[in-house]
Amino acid sequence: MSHAIRADKFLLDADRTTWHDETLWFVREKRDRAAYGVPEFQELRELASGIKNHTLSRLDLYLQEFEAAAQANGVHVHWAADAAEHNAIILDIIQQQGATRIVKSKSMLTEECHLNPYLIKHGIEVVDTDLGERIIQFRDEPPSHIVLPAIHLKKEDVGDTFHTHLGTEKGESDPQRLTEAARQHLRGKFIAGEVAISGVNFAIAETGGVVVCTNEGNADLGVNLAAVHIACMGIEKIIPRLTDLGVFTRLLARSATGQPVTTYTSHFTKPVAGKEMHIVIVDNGRTQQLGRPDFRASLKCIRCGACMNTCPVYRRSGGHSYDFTVPGPIGAILSPNIDMKKHASLPFASTLCGSCTDVCPVKIDIHTQLYKWRQVLGEANEIPAAKKWSMKFMGRVLASTRVYGLGGQFARKALRLLPHGLTHAPSMNAWAVARELPEAPRQSFREWYAKQPQPATQLPNPKVPA
Amino acid sequence: MKVALFVPCYIDQFYPQVGIATLQLLEKLGVQAHFPAQQTCCGQPLANSGCERDALPIYKHFVDTFSDYDYVVAPSGSCVYHVRKHFDKLDQTADVQHVRGAAYDLIDFISTVLKVESLPGAFPHKVGLHLSCHGQRGLHQANESEMTPVRDGQLSRLLRSLDGLELTQLNRNDECCGFGGTFCVSEAGISARMGQDRVADHVRNGTQVLTGSDMSCLMHLEGIVRRARLPIKVMHAAEILNGVVA
Numbered sequence: 001m002s003h004a005i006r007a008d009k010f011l012l013d014a015d016r017t018t019w020h021d022e023t024l025w026f027v028r029e030k031r032d033r034a035a036y037g038v039p040e041f042q043e044l045r046e047l048a049s050g051i052k053n054h055t056l057s058r059l060d061l062y063l064q065e066f067e068a069a070a071q072a073n074g075v076h077v078h079w080a081a082d083a084a085e086h087n088a089i090i091l092d093i094i095q096q097q098g099a100t101r102i103v104k105s106k107s108m109l110t111e112e113c114h115l116n117p118y119l120i121k122h123g124i125e126v127v128d129t130d131l132g133e134r135i136i137q138f139r140d141e142p143p144s145h146i147v148l149p150a151i152h153l154k155k156e157d158v159g160d161t162f163h164t165h166l167g168t169e170k171g172e173s174d175p176q177r178l179t180e181a182a183r184q185h186l187r188g189k190f191i192a193g194e195v196a197i198s199g200v201n202f203a204i205a206e207t208g209g210v211v212v213c214t215n216e217g218n219a220d221l222g223v224n225l226a227a228v229h230i231a232c233m234g235i236e237k238i239i240p241r242l243t244d245l246g247v248f249t250r251l252l253a254r255s256a257t258g259q260p261v262t263t264y265t266s267h268f269t270k271p272v273a274g275k276e277m278h279i280v281i282v283d284n285g286r287t288q289q290l291g292r293p294d295f296r297a298s299l300k301c302i303r304c305g306a307c308m309n310t311c312p313v314y315r316r317s318g319g320h321s322y323d324f325t326v327p328g329p330i331g332a333i334l335s336p337n338i339d340m341k342k343h344a345s346l347p348f349a350s351t352l353c354g355s356c357t358d359v360c361p362v363k364i365d366i367h368t369q370l371y372k373w374r375q376v377l378g379e380a381n382e383i384p385a386a387k388k389w390s391m392k393f394m395g396r397v398l399a400s401t402r403v404y405g406l407g408g409q410f411a412r413k414a415l416r417l418l419p420h421g422l423t424h425a426p427s428m429n430a431w432a433v434a435r436e437l438p439e440a441p442r443q444s445f446r447e448w449y450a451k452q453p454q455p456a457t458q459l460p461n462p463k464v465p466a
Numbered sequence: 467m468k469v470a471l472f473v474p475c476y477i478d479q480f481y482p483q484v485g486i487a488t489l490q491l492l493e494k495l496g497v498q499a500h501f502p503a504q505q506t507c508c509g510q511p512l513a514n515s516g517c518e519r520d521a522l523p524i525y526k527h528f529v530d531t532f533s534d535y536d537y538v539v540a541p542s543g544s545c546v547y548h549v550r551k552h553f554d555k556l557d558q559t560a561d562v563q564h565v566r567g568a569a570y571d572l573i574d575f576i577s578t579v580l581k582v583e584s585l586p587g588a589f590p591h592k593v594g595l596h597l598s599c600h601g602q603r604g605l606h607q608a609n610e611s612e613m614t615p616v617r618d619g620q621l622s623r624l625l626r627s628l629d630g631l632e633l634t635q636l637n638r639n640d641e642c643c644g645f646g647g648t649f650c651v652s653e654a655g656i657s658a659r660m661g662q663d664r665v666a667d668h669v670r671n672g673t674q675v676l677t678g679s680d681m682s683c684l685m686h687l688e689g690i691v692r693r694a695r696l697p698i699k700v701m702h703a704a705e706i707l708n709g710v711v712a
């Protein structure tokens with residue numbers, strides 16, 4: 001199923017689409033105010049991009065440096081080539097503890113690896129402790145946004161969900177009371193948690209430590225109460241030095257939500273005496289992307305979600321329309337690397353307006369990569385056959401002046417003479433579902449021009465300054 | 467200075483008056499532009515659909531057509547952006563490099579080459595300016611709201627110089643209209659919704675005349691305006707400027 005079909009489903013509820021668009025636009029505007037407020041914001045982006053490019057250019061070395069430093073801190077480091085290995089490693093750590101109750105803070109990587117269903121299948125209870133994540137976990141839905149996982153839901157939807165799962169009053173939609181119910185519920189889970197799983201925002205090669213940014217403090221609470229901490233990270237999370245971190249923390253929260261900094265920036269470097277800390281470093285397709293020169297820069301992503309908030313398509317089609325763990329513009333350039341056939345429509349789910357590129361704090365050329373993925377998909381025959389052949393036909397027409405002129409005359413005449421009901425039939429003309437076609441003029445520009453008295457061709461223009 | 471006029475295929479066929487206004491406006495500014503009759507298209511529709519390879523003969527035809535001119539001026543930033551950015555797929559011969567650098571959007575040409583910043587004339591209407599993404603974010607003809615809050619650009623400057631013209635203050639100054647080339651049919655639902663939202667912003671804030679320098683966006687927005695029978699007139703900026711300059 002293509003993005004367009006899923007988008008059309010979302011669009012059916014016009015009021016909800018308006019609400020979704022306006023909610024995310026509000027976040028984009030908050031981001032703008034935060035960015036305008038930092039005079040050196042563009043320099044910061046340049047610096048962040050440079051640090052990431054540098055790191056990716058010698059990722060193997062930095063990963064090894066990181067591993068050695070982490071091990072020296074007493075941390076167990078594991079390497080996972082793919083999602084299956086990642087999940088198996090985590091299950092193994094949990095089982096060695098004889099644990100069954102897991103608390104997890106937000107991690108897109110564990111979503112990508114489908115860790116929750118895997119652990120549940122093995123008899124482990126996993127509780128997502130981020131409020132948005134918990135809501136969608138109750139509803140058995142994937143996140144629709146990487147920073148705001150439940151942004152597709154209104155407070156009334158959350159009220160219904162909590163009524164079913166937490167026994168709040170039916171029809172309760174007061175955010176304060178709903179949050180309080182979640183807090184009480186989660187508190188019990190935190191106290192019972194035996195192993196805490198977290199994501200990683202930044203991994204510092206120099207120190208071997210990992211940094212987790214949250215607004216709810218749930219990562220700290222989970223990790224500090226449990227006997228074992230497992231931090232899961234993709235290989236691209238590395239930055240070289242601790243001093244580089246400030247560049248990214250200044251950009252991350254401003255770009256994500258317009259906050260100057262996330263409420264919690266938690267550093268985890270070594271286990272507390274008597275406890276264990278593990279770091280799982282995951283590839284899962286990333287080295288393959290690193291090997292594609294045109295798409296390598298997508299690995300610079302710090303998962304701020306700004307490209308989603310700004311994307312006029314995402315805001316009107318919802319995160320689930322992308323059917324990929326990471327939705328929006330960045331998802332559309334990451335997903336074909338994982339499964340080109342399945343995600344073939346995503347690079348086309350864009351007008352190439354370029355807003356994503358301009359908003360990205362690490363300056364990923366997102367819209368250029370969308371364009372380039374289209375070419376890769378075209379060459380691989382992963383675009384609809386009708387489109388491919390009409391483009392081949394057009395290519396021949398437009399490379400020849402004569403054929404082009406005749407075709408244009410014919411089309412305009414047809415448009416003028418055929419009845420409106422036929423030229424605008426929705427089944428035959430997707431344009432006309434919501435739009436009128438232009439009125440067809442009697443003569444084209446070139447026909448008009450040919451009738452004009454021709455100037456003595458190409459005289460230098462005297463009135464123009466040289 | 468030898469100046470060629472490039473009239474994109476859809477303007478040639480559906481909006482000849484925009485090509486005429488462009489030619490006449492240039493003439494009033496002292497530039498005799500020539501229209502080489504063998505021109506067709508810049509190839510963007512194919513390339514944006516993932517068929518760049520099929521567009522290569524069109525690129526070559528474009529370069530052959532225009533390599534003898536100092537400037538190639540088009541009333542469409544999108545085509546110009548495509549020539550400048552994506553003709554990198556051709557062997558970079560001297561001709562190809564020349565044509566890529568010589569391609570100018572009409573408003574960019576007037577502003578940066580002719581150095582015209584204001585025009586004499588009156589247009590006493592409330593005008594809503596649609597900033598097209600390829601002109602703005604691609605060719606930097608106006609500031610992007612992602613970068614800076616300053617809301618200025620080449621076309622808004624020219625329009626503001628006209629007597630009696632009031633520019634509409636929009637809620638979203640530079641959101642994409644949703645045309646997107648073949649996107650407008652392959653993602654017809656989202657495309658229409660984006661266009662409707664853009665038009666609603668103009669209606670809410672009192673636009674009487676909706677303008678811009680890229681006819682492709684305007685074709686899409688006009689289709690929505692006409693379907694909803696809204697009292698908004700859609701005109702390419704060349705038509706406004708040519709109409710007021712004597």
Ligand code: SF4
Nearest residue numbers: 301302304305307360
């Ligand atoms: S691609 Fe850029 S804007 Fe999008 S989530 Fe990643 S860092 Fe943020």
